[in-house]
Amino acid sequence: MDVVSLAHGSGGSLTGALINDLFxxxxxxxxxxxxxxxxxxxxxxxxxxxxxxxxxxxxxxxxGGNIGKLAVCGTVNDLAMSGARPLYLSCGFIxxxxxxxxxxxxxxxxxADAAREAGVLVVTGDxxxxxxxAADKLFINTAGIGEIPPGIxxxxxxxxxxxVVIVSGSLGDHGATxxxxxxxxxLAANLASDCGPLGGLVAAMLSVCPQIRVLRDPTRGGLATAxxxxxxxxxxxxxxxxxxxxxxxxxxxxxxxxxxxPLYLANEGKLAAIVPAEMAEQILAAMKNHVYGKEAAxxxxxxxxxxxxxxxxxxxxxxxxxxxMVSDPLPRIC
Amino acid sequence: MDVVSLAHGSGGSLTGALINDLFxxxxxxxxxxxxxxxxxxxxxxxxxxxxxxxxxxxxxxxxGGNIGKLAVCGTVNDLAMSGARPLYLSCGFIxxxxxxxxxxxxxxxxxADAAREAGVLVVTGDxxxxxxxAADKLFINTAGIGEIPPGIxxxxxxxxxxxVVIVSGSLGDHGATxxxxxxxxxLAANLASDCGPLGGLVAAMLSVCPQIRVLRDPTRGGLATAxxxxxxxxxxxxxxxxxxxxxxxxxxxxxxxxxxxPLYLANEGKLAAIVPAEMAEQILAAMKNHVYGKEAAxxxxxxxxxxxxxxxxxxxxxxxxxxxMVSDPLPRIC
Numbered sequence: 266m267d268v269v270s271l272a273h274g275s276g277g278s279l280t281g282a283l284i285n286d287l288f289x290x291x292x293x294x295x296x297x298x299x300x301x302x303x304x305x306x307x308x309x310x311x312x313x314x315x316x317x318x319x320x321x322x323x324x325x326x327x328x329g330g331n332i333g334k335l336a337v338c339g340t341v342n343d344l345a346m347s348g349a350r351p352l353y354l355s356c357g358f359i360x361x362x363x364x365x366x367x368x369x370x371x372x373x374x375x376x377a378d379a380a381r382e383a384g385v386l387v388v389t390g391d392x393x394x395x396x397x398x399a400a401d402k403l404f405i406n407t408a409g410i411g412e413i414p415p416g417i418x419x420x421x422x423x424x425x426x427x428x429v430v431i432v433s434g435s436l437g438d439h440g441a442t443x444x445x446x447x448x449x450x451x452l453a454a455n456l457a458s459d460c461g462p463l464g465g466l467v468a469a470m471l472s473v474c475p476q477i478r479v480l481r482d483p484t485r486g487g488l489a490t491a492x493x494x495x496x497x498x499x500x501x502x503x504x505x506x507x508x509x510x511x512x513x514x515x516x517x518x519x520x521x522x523x524x525x526x527p528l529y530l531a532n533e534g535k536l537a538a539i540v541p542a543e544m545a546e547q548i549l550a551a552m553k554n555h556v557y558g559k560e561a562a563x564x565x566x567x568x569x570x571x572x573x574x575x576x577x578x579x580x581x582x583x584x585x586x587x588x589x590m591v592s593d594p595l596p597r598i599c
Numbered sequence: 600m601d602v603v604s605l606a607h608g609s610g611g612s613l614t615g616a617l618i619n620d621l622f623x624x625x626x627x628x629x630x631x632x633x634x635x636x637x638x639x640x641x642x643x644x645x646x647x648x649x650x651x652x653x654x655x656x657x658x659x660x661x662x663g664g665n666i667g668k669l670a671v672c673g674t675v676n677d678l679a680m681s682g683a684r685p686l687y688l689s690c691g692f693i694x695x696x697x698x699x700x701x702x703x704x705x706x707x708x709x710x711a712d713a714a715r716e717a718g719v720l721v722v723t724g725d726x727x728x729x730x731x732x733a734a735d736k737l738f739i740n741t742a743g744i745g746e747i748p749p750g751i752x753x754x755x756x757x758x759x760x761x762x763v764v765i766v767s768g769s770l771g772d773h774g775a776t777x778x779x780x781x782x783x784x785x786l787a788a789n790l791a792s793d794c795g796p797l798g799g800l801v802a803a804m805l806s807v808c809p810q811i812r813v814l815r816d817p818t819r820g821g822l823a824t825a826x827x828x829x830x831x832x833x834x835x836x837x838x839x840x841x842x843x844x845x846x847x848x849x850x851x852x853x854x855x856x857x858x859x860x861p862l863y864l865a866n867e868g869k870l871a872a873i874v875p876a877e878m879a880e881q882i883l884a885a886m887k888n889h890v891y892g893k894e895a896a897x898x899x900x901x902x903x904x905x906x907x908x909x910x911x912x913x914x915x916x917x918x919x920x921x922x923x924m925v926s927d928p929l930p931r932i933c
Contacts, residue, residue, distance in 0.1 A: 276819025277924040301754065302815070303650035303681040305747060309643055316637035317689035317742055318725045321733075343636040355651035355742045359693070391652045391740075395931060399655075399735035406725075408651055408689045408742030413639060421635065481636065485610025590611040597729060 267366040274360065274394025287370060288356075288390055291377040296353075296388035304388035306353060309412050314349035316340060317408035323597045325372065325403055327446050329439075329458030332405055333372035335533060335599060337379035337387075338462045339484065340409040345467040346480040346536065348419040349411030351383055356390040357406040362397045372403070383462035385409070416475055423478035424499035429545040430565035431538045433466060433558045434459070435511040436488050440530025441519045443598050450523075454515040461534030466557045470538065473551045479539035482532065484599055489528040489575060489587040491537055497573045499539075505565035505587075508580045529590050531598045539567060601700040608694065608728025621704060622690075622724055625711040630687075630722040638722035640687060643746050648683035650674060651742035657931045659706065659737055661780050663773075663792030666739055667706035669867060669933060671713035671721075672796045673818065674743040679801040680814040680870065682753040683745030685717055690724040691740040696731045706737070717796035719743070750809055757812035758833035763879040764899035765872045767800060767892045768793070769845040770822050774864025775853045777932050788849040795868030800891045804872065807885045813873040816866065818933055823862040823909060823921040825871055831907045833873075839899035839921070842914045863924050865932045873901060 272279045289297060296304040320336040330338075337354065344351040356376070360369070380387055438459040445454060463482065470477060479499070483491040496503045512527050520527045534557060540548050545563055552558030575587045606613045623631060630638040654670040664672075671688065678685040690710070694703070714721055772793040779788060797816065804811060813833070817825040822844075830837045846861050854861045868891060874882050879897055886892030909921045 271930045272925065275924070275930065276824055279925065280819075299754070301681050302677040303648040303683060303743070303745065305681060306647040306649055308646055312642055313640040313647075313744070314637040315640055315687060315689060315744060316723050317691045317740070319691040319693050319727045319740060321693060321727045321729050323733075347635050347637040347639060349637060353649060355649060357651045357653040357740045357742075359653050359655060359738055389650050393653045393655045393738075393931075395655050395735065398732070399657075399931075400738070401729065401733035404693055404734070404738065406651070406653060406691045406740035406742075408691075408723075408740075409637070410647070410649060410744065411637065420633070485614075490610055590609070591606065591613065596605045596609065597727075597733075 269360045269364045269366060269369060269394055271362050271394050271396065274392055280392065283392060287373055291373045292387040294386045294388065296386060311415060312413040314344050314347045314411040314413050316343040317406065318343065319404060319406040320599060321404050321597050322599050323401060324446055327458055328442055328456060330460035331372050331375050332403060333376035334379045335460050336405040336407045337376050337383060338460050338533060339599060340407040341383045341385055341462045341464055342482040344409045344411035345464040346482050347413060348417035348471060349413045351385045351409055351411045351464045353410040354380065354385050354387045355408045356387050358392045359400055359404040360394045361400040361402050362394055364402055379462060383464055417471065419477055419480050421479055421495050421498040424495050424501050424539040424567045425478065426501055426567050426569040427542050428478055428539045428567040429542045429563055430503060431540060431545065431549060431561060431563050433536045433552055434560040435513045436532060436535065437512060437516045437527030437530035439533040440595060440598055441516040444595055445519060454519055456515050459532055459534035461557055463536055463557055466552065466555045469551045469555050470548050473547050474540060474544040477538055477540050481537050483535060483537055484531050484533060486590050487529040487531060488537060490590050492575045493589045495539065496575050500572050502568040502571045503565060503575045504568055505577045507577050509562055509564045511560050511562050528587060533599065603694045603698045603700060603703060603728055605696050605728050605730065608726055614726065617726060621707055625707045626721040628720045628722065630720060645749060646747040648678050648681045648745040648747050650677040651740065652677065653738060653740040654933060655738050655931050656933050657735060658780055661792055662776055662790060664794035665706050665709050666737060667710035668713045669794050670739040670741045671710050671717060672794050672867060673933060674741040675717045675719055675796045675798055676816040678743045678745035679798040680816050681747060682751035682805060683747045685719045685743055685745045685798045687744045688714065688719050688721045689742045690721050692726045693734055693738040694728045695734040695736050696728055698736055713796060717798055751805065753811055753814050755813055755829050755832035758829050758835050758873040758901045759812065760835055760901050760903040761876050762812055762873045762901040763876045763897055764837060765874060765879065765883060765895060765897050767870045767886055768894040769847045770866060770869065771846060771850040771861030771864035773867040774929060774932055775850040778929060779853060788853055790849050793866055793868035795891055797868065797870055797891055800886065800889045803885045803889050804882050807881050808874060808878040811872055811874050815871050817869060817871055818865050818867060820924050821863040821865060822871060824924050826909045827923045829873065830909050834906050836902040836905045837899060837909045838902055839911045841911050843896055843898045845894050845896050862921060
């Protein structure tokens with residue numbers, strides 16, 4: 266079986282072959298083809314958004330995606346959550362000696378497919394190979410550049426009492442899927458990661474309401490962690506209606522068996538939005554028209570009190586605090 | 600001893616503490632403090648340069664630097680080699696459970712110092728912690744954004760017969776230093792990595808000659824690999840004068856004992872420039888005035904033939920080919 270070896274990361278002719286035969290072939294675009302130390306990109310017309318994430322997920326492949334698709338969608342989504350149009354990605358591979366080349370190619374092909382769907386170009390990259398035992402198969406870092414259109418000001422501190430909380434679909438799918446894949450629980454739930462690029466959905470939302478206050482993709486730590494951060498940054502309270510939160514029965518089942526709360530599980534293709542109340546229905550309608558927002562729902566509201574707190578109103582009328590998570594039960598979820 | 604644990608990478612409150620108490624404190628700047636999913640940067644006025652590298656060097660600390668200083672300088676240098684003014688960095692940490700927090704802080708402090716010297720801001724970042732055995736202590740990815748001034752066109756395909764080859768100082772220092780550190784050879788050579796940021800040196804060179812044709816920092820694979828790439832991309836030959844190439848006696852000694860060629864060893868604070876012959880002396884003078892160019896030297900010239908080949912003229916008048924390296928003798932050099 267052909268595998269990646271240390272020589273592929275040495276900067277010599279095998280590195281060149283890997284770059285030309287694999288990365289350039291799949292990511293083909295004029296900026297990458299120039300083969301500079303740095304890609305030279307056209308002048309950007311708006312403010313620049315810049316973000317990075319490393320992906321260390323285990324296993325590398327899972328229902329609904331793989332580490333490559335995740336590495337593109339995750340960074341595209343971080344750009345989109347600032348209101349930016351995602352444009353360019355960098356990509357750094359850290360590969361353990363012995364990784365099958367066919368698996369690397371599968372992952373790179375998924376990255377190229379996801380980039381095409383998201384409308385971004387992978388314009389610069391780097392490959393390092395480390396000895397066996399020095400990494401777990403493959404880690405990928407992506408950094409992304411996007412352009413923020415004039416007039417957009419989306420920020421975690423913008424939530425205002427009276428605003429409405431919307432989510433784009435069911436919560437916890439990614440976390441529950443990885444949990445099942447990894448822990449060999451013997452459960453046969455029909456689950457897949459929601460991993461997907463949200464730039465188009467955000468553009469559709471901004472086209473009906475440029476005054477969206479906050480956008481957040483609830484990855485590590487899930488929706489509860491993302492909304493706790495917003496409550497704290499905006500110095501507001503946030504109240505959710507338990508009955509209105511979309512959670513798939515299979516996710517709920519896995520969580521009940523294992524004593525987990527789906528609101529703390531990672532999502533990789535969902536967003537939470539805080540929007541002015543008077544625009545909420547129009548935004549919701551725009552979301553439902555988009556492939557990544559079909560199950561969007563209004564799930565709560567922003568209150569003046571208690572500052573920095575997230576809580577849940579149950580169908581029985583009681584309220585409970587959703588506290589900041591100290592530690593995720595699942596390492597290496599993304 | 601306080602160590603990094605899986606909980607520090609979970610996205611929960613310990614992740615927040617690590618970000619606030621360590622990263623934000625050392626990298627302090629208004630873009631990072633905003634704490635968005637993506638940093639929001641001002642409009643850039645020139646073409647944008649964008650690059651990335653992952654750093655997997657072993658050992659993490661070495662004479663002349665550590666993985667953090669390297670991660671800042673390496674990416675700053677890649678930007679500078681496109682003629683760009685380095686401006687912003689992203690930073691992704693992949694940490695093995697159990698890394699001492701004090702070592703992480705030493706490394707982060709070195710990054711902040713190097714960024715300050717280079718005039719760049721670390722504006723966005725990410726931290727992942729993986730279980731013991733899934734990574735070798737610490738890997739760092741940095742991506743960088745720079746601004747290319749109008750009128751600058753530096754590119755590996757621009758070398759023209761008649762041009763002159765300049766290097767900014769002695770070659771092989773980084774590679775020889777890491778080799779000695781790692782291999783426990785029992786040699787007591789007085790060696791240190793040349794790891795340093797070259798943006799200021801490049802600015803000084805461009806101020807006397809905006810028509811510099813090619814810049815390259817000869818990292819993995821060393822000077823011979825960098826010049827082979829340029830010869831191939833520009834479809835020219837490159838001839839070096841062996842006697843004029845600056846190599847420290849200690850580096851030469853290590854290489855002779857181990858049968859290595861210093862021209863294939865990595866540098867982390869040196870550049871090679873291809874410049875118009877009539878400007879070479881002025882550029883050289885500007886370089887010698889800069890702290891990172893004191894030992895700059897003219898070492899060769901560009902010829903029309905043989906296309907794609909790098910060769911060396913020895914003091915005895917003979918010529919030998921410096922071929923493309925198949926594989927570096929030293930993995931994890933950067």
